[in-house]
Amino acid sequence: MSFFLVYTIVWMAGAFVLWGLLLFAEYRKLDALEACFSENEAVRRHKRFWGRNQRIDRYHRMGLMVDFLSMPKTHIKAGLVTQAELASVPIALRRWALWPYRIGYVWVAGTVLWAIWYRW
Known part of the structure; x- marks a missing residue:
């Protein structure tokens, strides 16, 4: 068995693991995250627009x-989120x-x- 085949198998298994993690985060953790930003106007507007609770809506x-949490300084400067709202999110969440x-x-x-x- 070649190393490329082993890499391909691990890569494909990783895709399914990643897909499972994304689904878990979107279906189990999203509501708790939105509760931390319940007074935020951008979150409320986003939730109104993407509120049908389908996969694409939860993804958006x-x-x-994720944008708020990965680049907090940018969003604080833009006035979309406050430092207190970001501090209210537990570290595990x-x-x-x-x-x-x-x-x-x-x-x-x-x-x-x-x-x-593969091309090589």
Whole structure:
């Protein structure tokens, strides 16, 4: 068995693990995150627009939360979120929101590596 085949199997298994983590974060942790920003106008507007509770709606609402948590200084300067709102998010909840998306970046880099290796 070649190393490329082993890498492909691990890469595909990683895709399913990543998908499971993203689904868990969107379906189990999103409501708790939105509760921390319940008075925020941007979150309320986003929730009104993406409020049908389908997969794409939860994805976009989670994307706003990840934006707030991954680049807090930018959003504080823009006036979209306050320091108190960001401080109200527990560290465990912050990790559940950010880490699946950060692991996704690693998976995308692995996909680029796989594509280059496949063509070689």
